[in-house]
Amino acid sequence: MTKKDNLIELEKVVIKFSGDSGDGMQLTGTLFSDTSALLGNDLATFPDYPAEIRAPQGTVGGVSGFQVHFGHSKVNTPGDYADVLVAMNPAALKASSKWTRRGGTIIIDSDSLTEKNLQKAGYLTNDPIEEDKLGDFNIIQAPISTLTRETLKDTGLDAKSIIRSKNMFALGMVFWMFDRPMDHSFEFFEKKFKKNPVIVEANKMVLKAGYNYAETIEALTPSFRVNPAPIPPGRYRTLSGNVSTAWGLIAAAEKANLPLFLGSYPITPATEILQELSGRKDLGVKVFQAEDEIAGICTAIGASFAGRLAATSTSGPGLALKAEAMGLAVITELPLVIVNVQRGGPSTGLPTKTEQADLMQALYGRNGESPVAIVAASSPSNCFDYAFEASRLALEYMTPVILLTDGYLANGSEPFRIPKMAELPTIHPRFADPSNQDYQPYARDEKTLAREWAVPGTPGQEHRIGGLEKMNITGTVSYVPENHQVMVDIREKKIQGMQDSIPELSVAGEQEGDALFIGWGSTMGHLASATHELLNRGYKVGHAHFNYINPLPKNVAEVFGRYKKLIVCELNMGQFADYLRIKHQDFKYHQINKVQGLPFTVQELVDKFEQIVEGN
Amino acid sequence: MDIKTIQYTPKDFKSDQEVRWCPGCGDHAVLNAIQRAMAELSIPKEKFAVISGIGCSSRFPYYMNTYGFHGIHGRAGAIASGVKVANPELCVWQITGDGDAMAIGGNHFIHEIRRNIDLNVILFNNEIYGLTKGQYSPTSKEGSKTKTSPFGTVEPPFKPGMLVLGAMGKFFARTIDNNIKVTVEVMKEAAKFRGTSVVEVLQNCVIYNDQVFAEISDKQHKLDRQLVVEHGKKMIFGTNNDKGIVQDGLGLKVVTIGQDGYTEDDILVHNAHDPNPYIHMMLVNMQLPEFPVVFGVIRAVQEEHTYDAKVEHQIASVQSKSVIKNMDDLMNSGDTWEVK
Numbered sequence: 035m036t037k038k039d040n041l042i043e044l045e046k047v048v049i050k051f052s053g054d055s056g057d058g059m060q061l062t063g064t065l066f067s068d069t070s071a072l073l074g075n076d077l078a079t080f081p082d083y084p085a086e087i088r089a090p091q092g093t094v095g096g097v098s099g100f101q102v103h104f105g106h107s108k109v110n111t112p113g114d115y116a117d118v119l120v121a122m123n124p125a126a127l128k129a130s131s132k133w134t135r136r137g138g139t140i141i142i143d144s145d146s147l148t149e150k151n152l153q154k155a156g157y158l159t160n161d162p163i164e165e166d167k168l169g170d171f172n173i174i175q176a177p178i179s180t181l182t183r184e185t186l187k188d189t190g191l192d193a194k195s196i197i198r199s200k201n202m203f204a205l206g207m208v209f210w211m212f213d214r215p216m217d218h219s220f221e222f223f224e225k226k227f228k229k230n231p232v233i234v235e236a237n238k239m240v241l242k243a244g245y246n247y248a249e250t251i252e253a254l255t256p257s258f259r260v261n262p263a264p265i266p267p268g269r270y271r272t273l274s275g276n277v278s279t280a281w282g283l284i285a286a287a288e289k290a291n292l293p294l295f296l297g298s299y300p301i302t303p304a305t306e307i308l309q310e311l312s313g314r315k316d317l318g319v320k321v322f323q324a325e326d327e328i329a330g331i332c333t334a335i336g337a338s339f340a341g342r343l344a345a346t347s348t349s350g351p352g353l354a355l356k357a358e359a360m361g362l363a364v365i366t367e368l369p370l371v372i373v374n375v376q377r378g379g380p381s382t383g384l385p386t387k388t389e390q391a392d393l394m395q396a397l398y399g400r401n402g403e404s405p406v407a408i409v410a411a412s413s414p415s416n417c418f419d420y421a422f423e424a425s426r427l428a429l430e431y432m433t434p435v436i437l438l439t440d441g442y443l444a445n446g447s448e449p450f451r452i453p454k455m456a457e458l459p460t461i462h463p464r465f466a467d468p469s470n471q472d473y474q475p476y477a478r479d480e481k482t483l484a485r486e487w488a489v490p491g492t493p494g495q496e497h498r499i500g501g502l503e504k505m506n507i508t509g510t511v512s513y514v515p516e517n518h519q520v521m522v523d524i525r526e527k528k529i530q531g532m533q534d535s536i537p538e539l540s541v542a543g544e545q546e547g548d549a550l551f552i553g554w555g556s557t558m559g560h561l562a563s564a565t566h567e568l569l570n571r572g573y574k575v576g577h578a579h580f581n582y583i584n585p586l587p588k589n590v591a592e593v594f595g596r597y598k599k600l601i602v603c604e605l606n607m608g609q610f611a612d613y614l615r616i617k618h619q620d621f622k623y624h625q626i627n628k629v630q631g632l633p634f635t636v637q638e639l640v641d642k643f644e645q646i647v648e649g650n
Numbered sequence: 651m652d653i654k655t656i657q658y659t660p661k662d663f664k665s666d667q668e669v670r671w672c673p674g675c676g677d678h679a680v681l682n683a684i685q686r687a688m689a690e691l692s693i694p695k696e697k698f699a700v701i702s703g704i705g706c707s708s709r710f711p712y713y714m715n716t717y718g719f720h721g722i723h724g725r726a727g728a729i730a731s732g733v734k735v736a737n738p739e740l741c742v743w744q745i746t747g748d749g750d751a752m753a754i755g756g757n758h759f760i761h762e763i764r765r766n767i768d769l770n771v772i773l774f775n776n777e778i779y780g781l782t783k784g785q786y787s788p789t790s791k792e793g794s795k796t797k798t799s800p801f802g803t804v805e806p807p808f809k810p811g812m813l814v815l816g817a818m819g820k821f822f823a824r825t826i827d828n829n830i831k832v833t834v835e836v837m838k839e840a841a842k843f844r845g846t847s848v849v850e851v852l853q854n855c856v857i858y859n860d861q862v863f864a865e866i867s868d869k870q871h872k873l874d875r876q877l878v879v880e881h882g883k884k885m886i887f888g889t890n891n892d893k894g895i896v897q898d899g900l901g902l903k904v905v906t907i908g909q910d911g912y913t914e915d916d917i918l919v920h921n922a923h924d925p926n927p928y929i930h931m932m933l934v935n936m937q938l939p940e941f942p943v944v945f946g947v948i949r950a951v952q953e954e955h956t957y958d959a960k961v962e963h964q965i966a967s968v969q970s971k972s973v974i975k976n977m978d979d980l981m982n983s984g985d986t987w988e989v990k
Contacts, residue, residue: 072987218985262989271986285977295736297728315965316972317980322735325761329728332721332758336701336732339719340740344732362722452981490717490733490740493696498665498711500720501704510667511712 044258046105048113049208051201052130053122055089055098058201062120063100064447065205069218070104071272071449074262077104078414078559080112080633081445085302085385092154097129106261110559112446114635118211120204122146122178124155124162131166139172141207143200145179176247178203185243186236195233199240206244213259216241266451273450275414275443276306279373282421283345284317285453289422290429290461292343297322297333299352302385303441304375307347327355331372335359338368339499341465341489343425345371350379350392353436354399360434361400364525366499367476367485369428369435369463372406373421376440378631387631388442390555391606396436397584397613403522405529407431408583410438412558415450417443420581422458427535429463431528432484438583440605442633443556468492475499475509482535483528530585539578539587546596547574549647552623553603554580554610557634561603564639571640573647580610586617594621601626601646603639656692660685663695665715676827676853677707677774683830684743684772685714687837693741700743701730703750706781707774707853710745724755727762730769738958741841744771749779752788752808763817765957766845772837773810773850778859796858810850811934811948815927821847822934823947827854828867832878832945839947845956866943877942879933881922881950884914887942894918902932904941922950 049066051059060081067079082099089096103113115135121127123146134140152160159165163173182200189196202219209216220238227233273281287294296319298308312321320337324330331346338344348356353374363370376392378384396408407427411420417439424437466473466486473495476485488495497509505512506520541550543565553561558579565577578593580586594600602611603626611623626642628634663685671677688698698716702708703726711718717740721729730744744762751759751773762769778796779785785798789810793802814822821843823836833851840847852863866875877887877895885895892907894917905912924930930949937943955963974980 068985072985074987074989265989267989269982269986269988271981271984281977281981284980288977293736295732297732314980315968316974317976318965318969320735320961320965322732324728325757328725329731329758329761332725332728333732333735335721336719336729336734337736338732339717339729340699340733340736342736344736358722359725366719452986455976455978490699491696491737493694496696496716496718498714498718498720500702500711500718501722502720 044260045107046103046109047118047212047258047260048101048103048116049118049120050099050101050116050130050133051120051204052097052099052126053201054091054125055084055086055096056091057098057122058198059098059100059122062201062205063102065219065222066208066214067102067104067447068272069209069214070102070260071270072218073214075104075260076107076109076263076265077102077448078109078112079103079447080442083386092123092125092151094125094129094155097126099126099130104260106263108263108265109448110563111633111636114637118208120208122201122204124152124157127162128155128157128166131168134171137170137172139174140168141174141176141204143178143204144175145177174251176207176251181243181247182240185239189232189236189239191232191236196236199237202237202240203244203247206241206246207248209241210245210248211258216245265449268451270449270451272447273415273418274306274445274447275411275417275439276304276375276445277310278415278417278450279411279421279437279439280307280310280314282418283311283343283371283425284314284319285418285455285458286422286425286461287343288455289458290343290425290463292341292463294319295322295334295337295342295344296320296347297324297330297337297344298347299324299327299330301327301349301352303377303444304347304349304352304373306444307373307375327352328359331356331359334370335363335366335368338363338370339366339490341487343369343429345373345425347373347375349375349377349385350395351382353392353395357400360406361402361404362501363434364400364404364406365501365503367432367525369432369487371421371424371428371435371437373437373439375444376438384631386441388440388556388633389606389629389631390440390557390604391609391629392438393583393606393609393613396438403526405526405584407433407435407529407532407585408438409435410555410581410583411443412555412579412581414443414446414448418450426459426461427532429461430484430535431482431532432464432487433528438555440556463487465489466495468495470495473497474507476504476507478524483524483531533585533588536582536585536587538589539580539593541576541578541593543569543576544574545576547576548597549573549575549599549601549643550594550597551575551577551601551603551643552580552614553577554583557603557605560634560636560639563636564643567636567640568643575643591618591620594618599624599647601643603627603634605629605633656694658689658695660689663688663715665713667712669713670709671706672857674856675706676776676851676855677710679827679830680772680774680833680851680853681710681713683833684837687834687841690834690838691841693841697739697741698743699733699740700745701733702726702745703747703755704781705747705750707745707747708750724750724753725758726750727755727758727771731758731762731765731767734767734769735958735961738768738962742769744769746771746773748773748775748777748787748789748810752810752813760813760817763814763819763846763848766820766953768844768956768958769846770837770840771846771848773848774853775810775850776853776855776859777807777862778855780855780858784858809934810848812931814848815931815934815949819848819949820845820951820953821947822850822930822949823847824850824852824945826852826863826867826945829945836947839950843950843952845953865938875938875942877936877944879920879922879944879946879948881920881947883920884917885920886914886917902929902936922947923952925951
């Protein structure tokens with residue numbers, strides 16, 4: 035094969051694979067991003083799929099998309115707009131063309147442009163290109179279905195199986211366009227379908243056919259190359275936020291020298307944490323798939339009482355159900371990690387879409403004065419770090435800790451630099467000395483205020499704890515008014531005291547100036563890109579991103595004081611801004627908010643920033 | 651510790667906390683019986699964990715000098731499940747009531763039984779809500795007049811034993827607070843049984859439901875109204891030890907030995923080990939006046955492995971085959987690449 039002459043080198047590219055929810059777009063996108071990661075590109079991905087398992091075929095509601103942003107330089111987000119859209123049917127075109135950069139390339143399966151399909155997708159005419167005003171896009175109409183059928187006609191496969199592999203034809207075309215090798219995909223087929231060599235061969239054939247077809251029609255499009263990104267040296271792998279969270283918990287258990295116990299109940303978009311840990315029996319992880327959310331957390335509390343690193347994973351509706359039990363963990367002062375993968379609410383809301391609207395629920399959603407520590411991850415790969423950190427705080431301070439992630443982080447993936455376990459800090463659970471025969475359940479460490487953890491099975495340390503208020507030190511039931519005040523104060527002071535053990539808030543960009551972008555959790559990548567863009571435009575802007583919500587870092591007021599305007603950006607109606615108004619009342623906070631089940635786009639952050647900073 | 655050398659008395663299991671149940675409450679007797687049973691079990695004291703939910707009986711752990719956890723309403727079963735699965739070495743007791751286990755915690759109750767986790771579930775059934783001062787419970791007899799049913803309840807009650815059987819329970823026993831001998835015996839049997847053992851204790855609430863079991867426990871008639879079953883023994887009862895249970899078509903009936911041609915040979919032998927729950931169900935359902943109320947171990951079908959043991963076995967089996975021994979192995983497995 036002759037190497038392409040008109041190879042264009044690009045800095046970054048965004049590709050969106052879009053099709054019916056049965057078209058295999060998630061797999062197609064994953065194969066593309068894994069291949070790119072193996073080539074050394076930095077990348078970020080964003081799967082976007084309907085809540086229904088098989089939504090009505092051919093409709094806009096049933097469109098499943100997978101966006102991947104890969105680059106030769108640092109990639110912060112999955113990208114606002116796609117440079118290349120692969121649309122497997124008219125509905126995908128309808129749903130995704132507005133998220134494609136003007137002038138970008140759209141590959142569409144021309145076989146799918148039938149009158150019936152166009153109608154189902156909501157087109158009024160038989161010319162979707164004209165109707166959606168896509169004239170200035172580079173449109174490639176490829177007969178993907180026909181060519182797939184043609185390629186596999188002699189394999190003996192039935193028509194249904196044949197047409198199911200058309201996604202690989204599209205992937206082959208994109209592989210050619212971006213000069214990607216096919217060997218990773220071949221290996222994947224061999225592993226995945228190892229019991230069915232015909233399917234392995236068919237997928238390979240279709241992938242190659244797509245690749246060759248793209249080469250044949252080369253005149254229609256230039257091909258591109260995205261060179262490896264200069265990312266820090268080390269060993270890498272791609273990891274989704276949910277797997278990263280699960281691994282962070284196991285890593286913490288290993289560094290605390292404790293077995294890990296997860297009590298959980300399946301809920302979108304948190305289920306993958308439960309699934310991943312269920313498969314980790316090799317590392318001794320015990321997973322209890324409970325009968326409901328409440329049993330999920332209560333079994334974890336039981337395991338914590340029994341001396342294990344215990345966790346429960348859920349999403350917003352499940353967090354609501356766990357509220358009473360979280361209070362039990364607060365008053366019994368047992369270590370517990372509660373992972374809340376946020377999704378659109380209220381109620382069932384938008385189960386597969388992302389949002390940051392559980393912040394107030396995490397902070398205050400329990401009866402009584404019930405403080406818990408809260409940390410928030412801000413990228414798929416640092417879900418690992420903050421799951422580890424949540425476990426450390428829980429074990430060293432003897433308290434429940436909530437880890438907030440969200441659907442965007444959970445399903446997104448990016449290269450993960452594999453740490454060496456020896457480099458991670460050792461976690462020191464506050465166990466009672468087993469030889470102490472005068473064990474007092476609520477005797478405290480002077481510095482951290484953590485009580486001592488005596489594990490059932492230890493002779494001479496038999497004790498009772500529970501949901502009734504306890505006498506300080508002795509842990510007997512106490513209704514003494516003054517003691518209740520003492521205990522409420524201690525529980526709050528213990529959480530705030532973590533300020534001594536967490537890093538200070540740092541700022542990217544200008545260290546003082548016109549305005550500070552303030553964000554928390556998953557908006558980090560978009561805010562970093564927007565900050566970068568605004569710095570290029572000459573603004574004196576900084577970006578402070580919070581991973582510690584409760585307690586807040588010590589130096590917040592000092593940082594905020596260095597800027598003329600503070601702009602709090604979040605995917606809710608202003609919950610973190612309101613929290614800052616309570617905690618740091620001396621400042622005025624501007625807000626950029628969005629509640630559409632989608633991440634910010636960099637463009638909208640830049641535009642709104644300019645409005646706020648230019649307006650007086 | 652050498653198990654044979656352990657010598658406990660019930661006093662070793664009493665905590666320093668003052669017992670605060672109402673004078674005359676049936677709970678006192680059950681507490682004493684369980685402390686006696688534990689003392690006789692030869693299990694090191696530190697291996698006991700007593701877990702409860704909410705309700706009068708759920709104060710139980712505070713009075714035990716063992717590891718104890720007083721949970722939240724209805725969740726004792728879930729918390730106890732977590733304790734046992736996390737550490738199968740422990741002897742875990744769940745203390746619960748008819749509100750805690752049959753109403754708010756019904757879901758956890760049926761699922762712990764279905765899973766067959768090795769727990770001893772002691773269900774204090776007084777057919778009333780005591781701690782909230784006298785509302786009807788899911789086991790209150792239909793028509794019961796209580797604070798929330800001043801004109802009588804219009805809902806039929808649960809029979810806890812039926813729920814246990816319906817959830818594919820392997821062990822069910824029943825006792826009554828004022829029969830210490832049977833109570834101690836069934837507690838020991840429950841503890842020795844591997845799997846979820848449910849013991850229903852008919853327990854009198856002197857304040858809000860006094861005498862609810864009087865017909866059964868009345869000294870004058872109790873021998874005629876109580877049948878204490880024992881595996882392998884004939885189901886004979888009565889003041890004169892002359893009444894017995896015989897099969898009657900697809901049902902059971904009470905006969906008098908020596909009357910209507912019945913001899914002792916006709917009396918059914920109790921088979922607690924029968925996996926078929928059919929007769930156990932009829933024993934659970936027997937009620938006055940047609941039948942005596944059945945006490946003792948009604949069902950005890952030992953399975954080879956409990957849930958908690960199966961979890962351990964699965965982990966051991968996967969670990970023996972897996973090349974992934976730690977997080978470094980896991981993180982470096984599969985597709986990775988080096989950036990220089």
